[in-house]
Amino acid sequence: MPELIPTPAICTRRLLDPATPLLVSAARYLLSKGEDLKDSMVLVPTAHSGRQLRQSLPEHAGRAILAPSVVTPDVLFRPLAQANAATKIEWWHAWAEVLMRHPLEHLDALFPQLDNVDRDFNWALKAVTRFTKLKTEITNVNHSLTQVAEASEEPDRWKQLAELDQQVIELLSNRNLSCPADAKRQAALHWQPPQGVSSIIILGVPDLPVLAQLALSQSSIPVEILIQADESLAETFSLWGVPTPEYWAQCPIHIPQPAAEHISVSATSLEAVDSLLSELTSHSSDSITLAVTDSALSPLLSDKIASAGWPSFDPDGTPLSHTGLWAFLNLYRRALANSNNFLPIPSLLKAPESSSILTSLKNHATISQSVDSLNKHFLPQNLSHAIRCANGELKEVLTELQAQLVNAQNAPASIALEALFDKIENAHSFPDEWVPTFLEAITAIKNLELHKQSLSTHHALDLVLNASEGVKIQNDRSGSAIDQLGWLEIPFSQEPNLRILGLHEGHVPERPHDDGFLPESLRQHIGLYSRKQLESRDAYLLSNMLSSRADSGSTKVFLCQTSPSGEERQASRLLMRCPSHELPARVQHCFNESLESKSLLPAYHPGSWKLSLPHPPAWPENKTLTISPSRLRDFLHCPFRFYLKQIEGFQRETFDAQELDAAQFGNLIHDVLERFGLDPSMRDLSEEIDVIHAFDTLLEDTFNKTYGSQTSLPLSIQKESAQQRLHAFAAQQAAMRREGWKIHHVELAVGTSDNEIPWQVANTPVRMRVDRIDVHEESGKWRVIDYKTSKKLKKPSEEHFENARTFDHPNHNYGELLPPASKRARSERRWRNLQLPLYAEFVKQHFALTELPELAYVAFPAAAASTGLQVWNQYDDTLHASAMEWTHNAILAIQNNQFPIRQLTSAQTSWDDFAALSPEGLEHAFDL
Template sequence: MNRFFLSWDKPACRAVAERLLSLGNGFHRHLVLVPTRESGRQLREYLASISRTQAIFAPQVIPADQFPRMEEKEETASAPEELAGWLLALGKTPHRLYPRLFPRTMPEDFSSMLEMAGSLQNLRHAMANQGVSCIMAHHACAGRDERWKDMERLEGQCTQQLESWKLEDRTAMKAEAPPRLLNSLRETGGNIILACTAEVPPPLRHALQHAERNGVPVQIWIHAPEEEAASFDSWGCPLPEEWSRRPIPIRDGQIRIAANPARLAEETCRIIARTAEGGTPDIALGVCDPDMNVALDAALRQYGWGLHNPEGKPFAGSGVMDLLRNLRRALEEKGTARPVYSLARSSLLCASLGIKGQQGCCAALDKIQQKFLPETEEYLLSRLKEAYPGAFPSIQAILEWRNRMAEPGMLGERLMEWFPALATIYGPETEAMEMFHSCLSGLMRLQQRSTAFSSPETALLLLMKCLQPLRVRNRRKAHAALDSLGWMEVHFRPERNLILTGLNEGTVPEGGVSDQFMPEELRETLGIDSFNRKKARDSFLLTALLHSREREGSLTILLSRTSSRNDPLTPSSLLMRCPEAELPHRVERLFQEISDVPAPLPYQRGNWHLQPAEGWKTAADIGAMAPGYKNPWKEKGLAFSPSVLKRFLACPMRFWMREALHMNEEEFLPDKEDMAVNELGTMLHDVLECFCREHAVLKDGMNAASFQNAITEILEQTFRKQYGPSPLMPLLLQKRSMEQRLSVYAVQHLQALQEGWSCIAFEHQVENWILGGFPMKFRIDRIDRHADGHIRVIDYKTGAASSCEKKHLDPLGRPDALPLLSPALHPYTKRLKNGKLAHARWKDLQLPVYVLWASETYGGHPSAAYYALPANPMDIGISSWDTLHDTMPGYEECALDSACSWTVELMKLLHEGRGLITAEELGWTPPSYDVFKDLMTSRRESLQDLLGLRLTPHLPF
């Protein structure tokens, strides 16, 4: 082996490219082995960029670890077949077959066995990559670890299983140079160049030695000066005894500390902006800790740069993997309704099946789910066919696809039949489809050779397990100006300026935690990738990076004190490899106290402010605040309702935000399993209306038992019509609760009839009733008339209701603030039992509005009441409001008069679009469930942006 030292006064990529060009026009005949796939791409691009003036043929460049496996045989086992071999080798009771490897009984379900087989497969691959066999590990332990005997036997069983399928185990392949490649190199006179690869595991060494024995010279190029020759072995790997403790020439000024990833990202952007100076930045970004990527990408996007990750994205996060997860659920829960929703939401599946109008199908399914909560697929389809027949064929096509996948022993073949349609839809990201096709081919071949995986559920789990660890290269987006480079990628970048982020202990050097199978002592004995060797490698790489940017360019190390999850991070021990005299100062710098200074709000940045002296709101009405908003009460003559007034009284400003921004406080819950409060109330209302219509007046023969039977029967019919014959268990529990409530109600209703009351209206709809010149509409749950002619309006409440007065009035702590909303609004004042006066404001006007309408319709002084139907039967009953018409001594206004004046004034405010004031400013308690809280207080600039507030810039003094 011939070693050549390239010096380290320039980046490794430049040094390698320049030496290749110095070899003359025949350098394309050589094979160049580089550390990683990204290193190869970078070298090819750089060679093309520096040879634009002349036409050259670039050499073949591949990652070093791929060299021994370049020409794998067709009969080599695929990932699914190899994993299946491990599964069958484990057997059904591995703790009995391999007692030293599994001393305790382990779960024997398929998922657990699959996880164990995957772990053993990964261990065997890691050992094969280092050229270690079970026999070698057993001898290195001097017989102290008996597990290796069982491991060897287990591996033998797996190999035998693959041989019975006429497949070859890739981990058992000899470490030799590819024959066809060797012939080509011999014919052209080319060499193999191992370029700046700091790790050369035994299999690669054996393959290179095999190449030399077969007449192909091997050159070792080392990114270091000739004076460092004694600190590298014959393969160009740093010697641990030389590099594990050598001081690293880092200057204090090259290290910067940030409080968290967000601050680290901001500092990164500042450095890049200074380096770029308006042009394309000649800078590379190393992200040793992937946890920093999210913050870095977000910050760089704000600058218009963006971040590209050359390592790619996990296949586990792709749309294909999501679809396979949903298919697994559909196979395991066939006959239930829930998996149908998940499959219908897969855009890949719908597009591949030629389904148009996916959004409409999903909307139809969501509406059925929200209304009927179907448990079975059959009931879901019946409701879908009845309510949304246009969506039925699409859902039917999805279920037919699922049924094809459910055929025993045919999953691989059926997925392969569907694959062309999927690949067409998936688009230009062909690498993901190549990976998927490769695994599908292995699965299909496996199912043809073995009946052990004929179950579609187990076959799908096996396929997903093989796809899980794969990574797919991303296409570079147009805005992505910078690459997010891992630690092993940074060394081969040609840029003059370099930023290293996330250089934390545990990432650089990697590991440090002992492995249960391959502890450090065993690794050292075997001479493989021990923590000590990784530390020497990383020490050399950091040293080379520093020297390569010493003459021109810069290297900055940015550290975050915490992770994105706010866990503390420790700087890499490499940063403390300085002379002893400097160590105390270096430690102080790395671990100094640092505080996270909050970023300025948008209106506080720069040399001007958006905060006007008179307050952050300058608009007088909603039209001026949100110019595009159309007020429906003014422009369309929309009728008012008590519920609208109630929302306005909760917080006027929040009300206008919701109206102008079309924001909804209600959360949509796709995994809903029971009735929401309003749905339960609606069903109770329906049952009560039907019951009261049949039993509106007292008749002979009526008794409590007959009333209870009648109302229970009505509930049964209503419930079955809504939720089908097989409802979910949570629904059955709610039904039982309603039965208990209605049974008590039936007895009380009979008592009311016996006391002289009769029902004269149910769910009475009032339309375009005029109050104070404004139209109103509402629905009254029930209206009763007594034998003496007295009228009572009733509103049902499914929860435990307070008294009517408490539900409508709130103590007013700051009466002086009420004119901020409107000078025409006055507190409602009453005298307490202790003689003191109390001021209150209206927070709901429902019952007073009902009574005002009833007074006009029926005359006299109608009363109002809540009929509470809570879960506790002891609290069921009527709560009357008998003091609405009573005038307090010394005051002319009764509660009903006060409510009337408030109702008219509030409708006037809504009609004019006024009332831009928060509950906090009025001294009112803000709504308990408040999705707008941040916008109303600490993040007003966001509200300004949302509403397009017209604010005048205000220069600071």
Template structure:
């Protein structure tokens, strides 16, 4: 029979526990001391070491020690057994009580894994009371749940049989017959107010140390657990301390820091904890700003390599450029590609952005098209080739041999892969009998990996304890955050298989038991600090995601006369901490543009950008800033125009085709070439969106054929296409490329530029705009006579684009200038010529160009224009104008 020892609550439990153990120093090596959590065990070991130095300490464990099973099937193997059983069932009618709708119907192929996890989770919950599903079915046989659990028990029998075929025994069955514990040490239950029912069988001869006075003996059962009546007791608020309502976890942490500072509590006398994980993280940050280094043991980092494995699984299933980019985000991938991860990501992203490259085949096709940056395309192709090679080996060798080989490369020292190798060993014998794709095995592996241990900073002064650990904290000043319902006591079960009523019938942990436990813990923690201590309790009105929170029922455990005042305090309105703050953009928030010295070769097409806005010109052409869209699945305006240019360029380079005078012949040629161009980029798997755009372009090219046939019949012949030229202006090389130069049979010369956009309009209107009395010039164009000109109608205008006039300046005698528009409607596919273009217009445009070149040479890229037709940099303005958002330093002079 267990022996109960009441240690009182005149002092913190850890101190009287340490004294009790040291008084039995000679017996310690033969003791098995049970504490509620691993963190509580660490506190005890540190206290013993500090009090006695070197001694033969007892073995310190948690209640989970009594549920361990040395020879049971690993969780991953049991999960596999469930999947095998579920997928083997063809007739679900015998299980209709549990599954009214047959699982798997209309679901994706991986449906069984999700259901297997759910049912394995039910079995794991039942392990609290060492129950099998068949045991639960017997206990619930006379309830409305009886038939449901009988169906589950039948499935369990099939799983147990499958495990037996694999020469395993389930952990549930091992626990049901008594477990494997054979430790002969004397068990000391040290301040453990709650533990799984299955543990009780191992504690019949334990010494039970209870943090309460002897006068409270009737309030605990024989193993020291608070009896249900604790839930009905009144709980007085702290006499020395406070109960504070805050808006959210951030304000709660700030208030905790303020309370500690106001009390002048040193770190070794502060017991700080939170029942809310979000608030625990905020406590680390809030105290950190005050110079205290805190550690949150509950914040566990993800298992090493787990995220990499999940991303590798994505690449195994879909080995494309997008998955490769995600994979390159992990340092481990560098071992598979030979390093240069950043350069490879840039190369792959550029290929996707500029060419819509999706996979290795696309990159190979792009290489054949002589791209402007062949080195980047080659690097992208090499990257995918390397990853494909490792993927091939991985798939050929299978999950166990293939993954082991990869781990030797990505983690050669084995520092992070020990748990994975353990899993591989545990499932190796089953792998020969279970034929599954690699992605399935990786999913099972990732779901089985344990969390990594949190590493505490060496210079930490305090740990943020969880609710159960706080009882073992000895500090005189106790600050508890997260005193909200669902946190203290913990949230009631929402498991569809195990609702609260069912849990109680099966002897599992339940809301009523947690209520009694937490009422005792809060009472005890406040009682030990009644004399010479302080207790501050904090709670929030909303969680970190904005969800509404209620005060803990423990804070409302009061006499009727006092309840009104508590409700009034705990439910009063409170403003969010930032409610009175107005967001303003001041100098501290302005971003600094990069200062870049760069010798420019200015294109004739870029003058329009400078005239529109010199600062945006700087960002685009000097700093090279742009917003890529690699995730798009269709052509953007640039892609559409490039493909159209390629098709008509190739047509014009064909000596025979360019002289066709029949629209049908031209149409057939350009349609065939369009198909060829798309095949060069996409092969046989053309994305649906691109196929739709192809048909739109095909229609435009049909209209183009009709217009071109008329022009040829009128005597115009194509002389040159894509003619490059250079023009020197103020010592700066201006470069350009003319889409099309024609000669008429009578000797006239014409220059045309293809336009696929819908806003090209009249040529002159695209290059200069009228000026009236109310015209307001942009700040960077005020008092600049070089931008002014006179239109053919004699009215004043200003330049906004210099492209076509500079063609005339570079090519000499030109009789006609204009656009060959390839618009979206039949009426928008036409020639648009600059009527009345003169030498004076050309010279005026040259004067404007010389002014722009001078500004660029002198690095004058300020101020930004208030309004532009299309703003690619609006995101940089943070909702304001660029003038307000940017610090005028560095590159933008």
């Protein structure tokens, strides 16, 4: 192993001049055959190289000609119709059946740890896609799994794989089907030339597949192999024209000196593309061959070329898996797997394709906003819960979707998928390239159903998507100025100036995927493409590319050190194939660590862009100014950020949340405490156990009404956390009642609505809700309480003050600064929150008190043991007067449209909603 496959009885090799482009030499040679050419079959590496050849022949002939049949090598081993080869889906399903029913002890070598694994269809599908790929690779080099077991250092795994494979073959045979991999080998063994073909020409195929060799070895008609190489190198190719590693894996590759003129190295992919564009604009499009060997650079290059007015054509096409339709079907598959699962629903409804399957979905933008709002406020745990919480059009859409999912799961998979694809095809452009694959997949699923194989709709869709993953949508070539060729297509170009983008290690030479089943040593042993063989092939191709343009034309390679996504890139090892005295300079040039990006800014840099406001920052004349504690807090934090949030509507949104955010968690506890304070039978409870029972009852009811009774693990944990904090407060609540403190008001609403208490400060309406007001039954003393849920314990004085900074004054201080907090402290203090002082002022005025009420937090930190009352004992008339001075002056600043930007400390920036706009400061983000 590997066994050499002999060439056919009549086989000749012809070497074509490497100093001339292959397409030119080949066209001249083929045309020299005259009328015999039309009876030839020409094998070329790729479909696009065949198009290039067919276009070149009449150009070189100067007239229309009867062209030969130009095909790729795979036509030599396509399964015969009579073989009745199973489709991918039928093959995969057969493997899945065998795997799921096979005795566990007979799978120990393949799956060492299966004891606690659920061997369901999903598990099987992941395994069989790998196993069928292995089977295909092995069969493609004319070997069996049993033969590989004999050559492998881990024979047990291969023997078990061979045993499973045999069972799959028998299962397929019972259904009058054959293994598709074996069918390809049988097709090669029984291949016959098409009628009318009198000769076969292998043109520029440096890696002729083994099965193609097997098919041609039995050919009764002449086979001619055309190799682009100097006569002196004739012995460095196999009988089939494949470059041999003994020479090509180590031979030097001549790049004219100085190499820096032919190899351009940039720090970033954007700079590399820009350098390439500069080269392109100095040539006419018909004199340039453009090749992209690093696929990660293709989208960037296409966009840049199109912007420069050079529309390009990528013959490789766009993978179906990169389209929105593919993403939609994956979301739909997730929804099908559990027709009551809500997690994929928001993204599913936002997809354009959703309007084609849901007749009730009329307004996409409205539904997208509604489902985000629903998710944010109710965190639906399932689709039924979401429907109960929804209303209007969204409720109708969700109800229709749930019914459709249930019907699809209950119907035969083939019928459900046909109905789904019919709806999509009628409303959206369905890729033509997908139609054959899809029809084949549906037929396969119907055949499985005929054989009584139960298949759920979501598993059937899994199979369809897996079978379609390799499908590519061909791009429109009309209007293109230049083609973006692949590596194997470069030899079939004749333009004098070759420009290669992305000659990076791992791409050229291509690196076989590291595989536990097929290590490099085993690949070489059985004749699979190994790293050495791929390096030999690509060294040969690069040598010819350079030599064919050495005298009349040019070749230039463009490299980058990072991909568009920031991944590291390195120059191909082929570029290091130079004499030893040139190597240091070559390495220093290609791996230049001192390169700095000039055109692509780091991800953290704001760039040169500026956001422009439609008018100078000002409170709108048509909008009544109202003040709340949270608005004052935002203003003191930064007036300009306050303006962006309150006037311009800058708001950070969170989508697809699966647990309560800080505000929702706080509201949950607030709601329980509000209902406790409003209920006469509960608020006067003075025993801890009774208060705990009341809290538990209210929490359960409040939680279930909003988030449902069947919750996810994160929500269940948060519910228990809320319960622990409420339990910790229950003892204090009972103690306060025994001490004589009685709840007087809860959630007292102050504002401008009919059901709110009107109140103004500095002739400005105030809107706020006071969490709780207590009155002591004996002393008549008043206490204002604010509930605080947080990770860490919050104390009133710490939350209302911060150290003053010299660069804040005078723009951001709205009154006299306060003395340091203690004798040891050095910094004066400023107000950063005026919530409790506002509450105190309102309560004193509204209830006509002669003295300020006591101020306090009831803190509910993550550490439940720290839960409890935090009284602000230091708050007095002096602090209150200062707070009200700051309140009046802050309101006056807002009324006078004073919204300067305040520089934040690094600690503040870490949680600032606007930090992402410009980490260097908002002054760099806005054109003010």
